[in-house]
Structure formats: structure tokens, C-alpha cells
Amino acid sequence: MASSSATELLNLNVGGHFYTTTRATLTRYPDSMLGLMFSAGKAGGQQPARRDDNNRYYIDGDGPTFRHILNYLRRSKLIIPYGFKDWNILAAEADFYQIPDLIRCISERRKGTNQSLLEVQYVYTAGTSIEKRKTNYWWKVCGEPKILDKLSSIVKFEDSYGDDVRIMRKDDMLCLDFTRTQLFGEINKIGFTFISTVSTSSSNANFPGNFDGKDRWIFIKDNSTSMAPPSATEVLHLNVGGHFYTATRATLTRYPDSMLGLMFSKKGKTVVQPPPQDDNNRYYIDGDGPTFRYILNFIRRSKLILPKDYKDWDMLTGEAYFYQIDELITLIGSQKDSSSGELLNLNVGGHFYTANRSTLTRYPKSMLYSMFSKKGKTVVQPPPQDDNNRYYIDRDGPTFRYVLNFLRQSKLILPDGFKDWDLLAAEAEFYKVEDLMKCIGKRRKATKKSVLEVQYIYTGQSVQKAKLDYQWKVTGQAKFLDQLSIKGDDSRTSISWKNKDKISRARLFKEIYEIGFTLMSTVSTSSCNKKSRDRFDGKDRWIFIKDDSN
Structure with missing residues (x-):
């Protein structure tokens, strides 16, 4: 049974935003900054955050972003809304709170390489009056084969078109085994989220009293999984004068010309040897252990965070000179006599x-x-x-x-x-x-953005029959097109090819995600073919965008 201390409710003020949680949640990662702040009676733990006028524990961090930090502590899962854009702020705050698992998760998620798309199409021919029932229609679900296989165990598909398209067709809507709501519910159950929809229609060339239409729904899924961190997010364990700390390599090398930057950097030819390791494979630094807490927090946040009425200024100054962090030395001098804790x-x-x-x-x-x-x-x-x-x-x-x-x-x-x-x-x-x-x-x-446009251009006879002629076209900068494995009739700004090999739409979109693009919008259009009245022309377009800001 959880102790009363672990289930104790704590009220927080994070940059002016208020939160309530349990001590157990805040200390889920014992070596994190929150773990050290709020571990009751833990030897070597940090002093808890000071309190505001309403007795809330105050943390000088970004208030809105702390919501995601706290939810990660609660669920051990990064839960963010679709279209989330504050990655830089979230990464900076995660680094401050020093939660290695969250740092790795953010690093992986923000690359945008772990998303899958699922597209549902409802293609139909119908009468012109609203009362008339649709005379012919298809349901199509397009996506990666492994995703479609999961749906196949629940939804009855009658046909397929390549590996990435499955088809359901019924002659009477009332006989459908699944309603649209049920289908979308099953898609949600396998982790997809609805992001956009578009509908188009045009006159039917064969039957003037009828029209052809298509409704499309786009779903997206984040497939992030745990993976080995890159060198920058590698977690290192330190023994500083008998006091133990955990930090990422990126944190310790934030100031490249400092003693720590030279000790732990993996770049260059003039890097000094890393310090020796103790019996538990912690890197040993012969410095003042308690004071290193403030050194490390400065490296994490570029800010000197000290307890109220701090007095060990000479010790802190000496350690700052030892680690050769010029910015910290300057800040200590300016903050020494200030009212920093108010x-x-x-x-x-x-x-x-x-x-x-x-x-x-x-x-x-x-x-x-x-x-x-x-x-x-x-x-x-x-x-x-x-x-x-x-x-x-x-x-x-x-x-x-x-x-x-x-x-x-x-x-x-x-x-x-x-x-x-x-x-x-x-x-x-x-x-x-x-x-x-x-x-x-x-x-x-x-600040600049790059755009990739994917087009699927086709000519069809009637909605229930296979398309007679079609091609794919990807338009964008040459440096991005060169990174795609798709080959076709190339120019410097576009790639186009006939779909004779039934190329996987899922594979194409996956490659686009892997080079850093995100789907922004989709649209479909169709019209009667000018040369042949019994045919129609159509075009599906997807716009992907990438932020190229340095």
C-alpha cells in the first residue's frame, strides 16, 4: 500500500500556472530535478522549491509546457495534441527537469519520422435529388499493409488493389456490416486520429441526371517507440566528491570550451581525457559535491538557481573557475548581493x-x-x-x-x-x-519553409470501374526529391511516373515523413473529360510542409 508521504498532494506554481499532483508522481524519476526536489527525507536530495504567497511550491519554468511534463510523469507516455509546435520549448524544459526517458522521447518524436497515414474514401454515383438513394458506391481504405491487416480481422474487405488499398462494396447501404461510425471507431482503436476531410462531386457523363462524388477522410498515427539515444542525449553518471549526479552528454558539453565540455565531448582532436570511473562506473570529478548541483543547474538552464539566503559564494566562485565557465563566473559576480530569491x-x-x-x-x-x-x-x-x-x-x-x-x-x-x-x-x-x-x-x-506537393492524376470511366489512365507526380526542391527512392520521368523540380507497378502510397508518404515533412492539407477535384463524354478526369493533391529554420 502506498505510504501517506507518496500519496501526499502538492500544489505547484510553475511560472504563474497552477498544478496539483502527488509526491509519488513528481518523484517517479528519482534522479530528475523534481525527484530530488520532492523526495521526502532522501539523503543528498535538493532543497524543495520555495513557496509563493499561497503556499504553493514555486518553480521558475514555462507554465503551459509543464502540463506535458506532468502528464509524462503520470503516464510514462508523451501525450501531446495534434499539430503541436512548441517542440523547442518542450525540449528545453525536459532538459531542465532532467528526465532522460522524456528527453529521448522528445528527440524521437520531433523528427517526424514515426507517423502513419490512413485514408478512407467513399466513392459513389447518386441521383440529383436529395431523396434518391445512391445507386453505386465503394468504400476504400488506403494505408500501410500491416495497418490494413489489423483492420481486416474486424472489417470485411471484398477486394484489394495492390498491397496498400482494400475495398468494401455493397449494393445497398442498409446492408453494410459496418456503419461509418463503427468503421471510424475501429480505426481509432488501432491508434489513428482524424485530422481532415474533403468532399468533391461532378456531373456523371453517362447519366445526366446523376452525379459522381467522393468523400475522403485522413487519419494519422504516431508510431514513436523507444530507441537507443544518439550521443548528444546519452546519459552519463557522475561522482563529484562523493555526491552522485546524472546528466546528458549534451548538457555537460553545452559550453564547449569549459572543463566539462573538453572532458565529455566526442568531437575534435584536442579533447582531454574523460575523468576516471569509480567502482560503479560513474565518472569521478574531484570537486565539491554539494556545489556541483548549482553548476549543473546553470549548465541546464543558463541560469543561476540558488536557495534563499545562500552564503557559500566563495566556494561557488572557486568551483566556477575550476570548471572554466566564463558566463557563470560573470553571473555569480552580478548576482552575489542581489535579492535573487524574491x-x-x-x-x-x-x-x-x-x-x-x-x-x-x-x-x-x-x-x-x-x-x-x-x-x-x-x-x-x-x-x-x-x-x-x-x-x-x-x-x-x-x-x-x-x-x-x-x-x-x-x-x-x-x-x-x-x-x-x-x-x-x-x-x-x-x-x-x-x-x-x-x-x-x-x-x-x-525562417523559411519548404513545400512538397504530391498529385495523383487520373482519367476514369465511371466510379465503379477501374481508372483507365493515371500517374503520380511529386513537385518540390531538387535536394528533397533526390532523397526519395521513387524514380520516374525526372526534372529538377518534379518526379512523375505511371502507376503500372501499383506503387504504395503508404511507402511514398513514409519516405516524405522521413525527410522531415508533415502533411498540411489535402484536396480532391474532378470534372467531365473534354474529349470523351463517358469519362471524367480527377486529381488528388496532398501538400507537405517542412520548417527549414536554423
């Missing part, structure tokens, strides 16, 4: 945030430093407070999230597909954070 509650345009005073005053020339610093004679008046004693700043609330995260981590972390560059630049200019302004200027120049 929490401030902000209301920015109706959006609420909580941050350390030291975070808001990180850049001495900024407007926020002038507002909230307690040093100097030229400090401006702090902003007014609202009815709940939050400091009110009359600026754009949602954009302040990115400004605050920059103050916390000294890097610009934005969601995929970010477009509000002008607004972000204006806010950075108002707050007078020069490093942020420079970073925005560089990033927005490098």
Missing part, C-alpha cells in the same frame, strides 16, 4: 506570470531591470499593481511568454511555424533587451 507576480495585458526578481533583472540595460531592480539611484518606479497585487504591464500578454523564457534561458525558444515576428520584435524593443532584439533579427531572416 518572487514577483505579474499581470501583462491580462495574462498572469510569476518570476524571480533575478530573472526580470538579468539584463541591466533593460526596461524590466529599471522597473524591478533594487540597486542604483536611477531605477524607475515599479509598475502599478492590480487588485490582486500583481504588477501590471500594459503590453501583449501571450508574447511576454517568449520574452520571459528568453530571460530565463538566454535563448529564444519559439513554437514551430511562429509568425508573430513583428509583434515579438516590438515587445523586445519595448523591454529593451538588446540580446533578444539581436536574436530575433537573426532568427526571422533564417
Whole structure:
């Protein structure tokens, strides 16, 4: 039976967003930062987070993103909404909380190489009046053979077309073994999620009183599985003066010219030998164990996080010089006498945030430093407070999230597909954070997207008969087309081929995903053939997009 300590409820304030969970959830990964913060009575554990005015434990992190961190701790599974774009923020926060399994999962998921598509088509001929029953129709399910095989055990398919298309056909809709709702329910059960639908129709050339139509539904599934991490996310175990730590290689080498960067980097010819290993294969560093906690947290977050009334400044300075981290040495000097532990509650345009005073005053020339610093004679008046004693700043609330995260981590972390560059630049200019302004200027120049278009072009006779002539065409930049295994009538900007070999649509889409593209939209069109009235022309198009931002 779980102990009362493990099931104890804890209330958290993460960057102004409030959460409630159990101590057992927060300590599921004992060597993570949360595990060390909230392990009751664990020897060598970190001091728990300090509390705000409502007795909530305060963590100076990105509030909205913590939702995904916490859900991972609860379920040991990364659960994110379709179209999620905040990968950079999520990766940075996972690195801060030091949950190796989550770091690996994010690294794998964000590559976009683990998704499968399933397309359901309902193709029919019907009368022009709404009361008339459809006279002929087909259900088609298109996808990878292994996925279709799973459905075959539940849904009765009457025919197939290649490995990646299965067909259900009934002469009377009322006799269908499965309703549309049941079919979609079975698709959901095998892990697929609905993302888009499109319907098209055109006059039937053979029967003027009838029309041909097609309804299409696109489903997507994430197939992420555990896999060996790359070198950058490799987890290393350290023994620093008898105190044990766990960190990724990427974290320890974040500052390449530091002592740790030289010890643990696998690049270059001038890398020093890694430290010796103890009897438990931990790398041994002959330094002050308790102080290394602050060194490591600085490397993780580019921020010096210290307990209230911290006094071991000389020890911390000495260790920073030993590890040769110039940025940390400079920060220690500026923060030594500051009121770094004080929490401030902000209301920015109706959006609420909580941050350390030291975070808001990180850049001495900024407007926020002038507002909230307690040093100097030229400090401006702090902003007014609202009815709940939050400091009110009359600026754009949602954009302040990115400004605050920059103050916390000294890097610009934005969601995929970010477009509000002008607004972000204006806010950075108002707050007078020069490093942020420079970073925005560089990033927005490098922001660009690539597009791949897939077309399936065909001529048919009637919806129930096989198509008479058709071809595939992929259009995009040559550097992406060269990465596809598909060969055909090539040009520098497109590949086209006749479908004589019944090439797998699933295989084509899988290759497109593997080079970093994501499906953005799909559309179908059809019309009467100009040369022959008993035929019709059709085109299915899929648009894939890739963010090429550096």
C-alpha cells in the first residue's frame, strides 16, 4: 500500500500556472530535478522549491509546457495534441527537469519520422435529388499493409488493389456490416486520429441526371517507440566528491570550451581525457559535491538557481573557475548581493506570470531591470499593481511568454511555424533587451519553409470501374526529391511516373515523413473529360510542409 508521504498532494506554481499532483508522481524519476526536489527525507536530495504567497511550491519554468511534463510523469507516455509546435520549448524544459526517458522521447518524436497515414474514401454515383438513394458506391481504405491487416480481422474487405488499398462494396447501404461510425471507431482503436476531410462531386457523363462524388477522410498515427539515444542525449553518471549526479552528454558539453565540455565531448582532436570511473562506473570529478548541483543547474538552464539566503559564494566562485565557465563566473559576480530569491507576480495585458526578481533583472540595460531592480539611484518606479497585487504591464500578454523564457534561458525558444515576428520584435524593443532584439533579427531572416506537393492524376470511366489512365507526380526542391527512392520521368523540380507497378502510397508518404515533412492539407477535384463524354478526369493533391529554420 502506498505510504501517506507518496500519496501526499502538492500544489505547484510553475511560472504563474497552477498544478496539483502527488509526491509519488513528481518523484517517479528519482534522479530528475523534481525527484530530488520532492523526495521526502532522501539523503543528498535538493532543497524543495520555495513557496509563493499561497503556499504553493514555486518553480521558475514555462507554465503551459509543464502540463506535458506532468502528464509524462503520470503516464510514462508523451501525450501531446495534434499539430503541436512548441517542440523547442518542450525540449528545453525536459532538459531542465532532467528526465532522460522524456528527453529521448522528445528527440524521437520531433523528427517526424514515426507517423502513419490512413485514408478512407467513399466513392459513389447518386441521383440529383436529395431523396434518391445512391445507386453505386465503394468504400476504400488506403494505408500501410500491416495497418490494413489489423483492420481486416474486424472489417470485411471484398477486394484489394495492390498491397496498400482494400475495398468494401455493397449494393445497398442498409446492408453494410459496418456503419461509418463503427468503421471510424475501429480505426481509432488501432491508434489513428482524424485530422481532415474533403468532399468533391461532378456531373456523371453517362447519366445526366446523376452525379459522381467522393468523400475522403485522413487519419494519422504516431508510431514513436523507444530507441537507443544518439550521443548528444546519452546519459552519463557522475561522482563529484562523493555526491552522485546524472546528466546528458549534451548538457555537460553545452559550453564547449569549459572543463566539462573538453572532458565529455566526442568531437575534435584536442579533447582531454574523460575523468576516471569509480567502482560503479560513474565518472569521478574531484570537486565539491554539494556545489556541483548549482553548476549543473546553470549548465541546464543558463541560469543561476540558488536557495534563499545562500552564503557559500566563495566556494561557488572557486568551483566556477575550476570548471572554466566564463558566463557563470560573470553571473555569480552580478548576482552575489542581489535579492535573487524574491518572487514577483505579474499581470501583462491580462495574462498572469510569476518570476524571480533575478530573472526580470538579468539584463541591466533593460526596461524590466529599471522597473524591478533594487540597486542604483536611477531605477524607475515599479509598475502599478492590480487588485490582486500583481504588477501590471500594459503590453501583449501571450508574447511576454517568449520574452520571459528568453530571460530565463538566454535563448529564444519559439513554437514551430511562429509568425508573430513583428509583434515579438516590438515587445523586445519595448523591454529593451538588446540580446533578444539581436536574436530575433537573426532568427526571422533564417525562417523559411519548404513545400512538397504530391498529385495523383487520373482519367476514369465511371466510379465503379477501374481508372483507365493515371500517374503520380511529386513537385518540390531538387535536394528533397533526390532523397526519395521513387524514380520516374525526372526534372529538377518534379518526379512523375505511371502507376503500372501499383506503387504504395503508404511507402511514398513514409519516405516524405522521413525527410522531415508533415502533411498540411489535402484536396480532391474532378470534372467531365473534354474529349470523351463517358469519362471524367480527377486529381488528388496532398501538400507537405517542412520548417527549414536554423
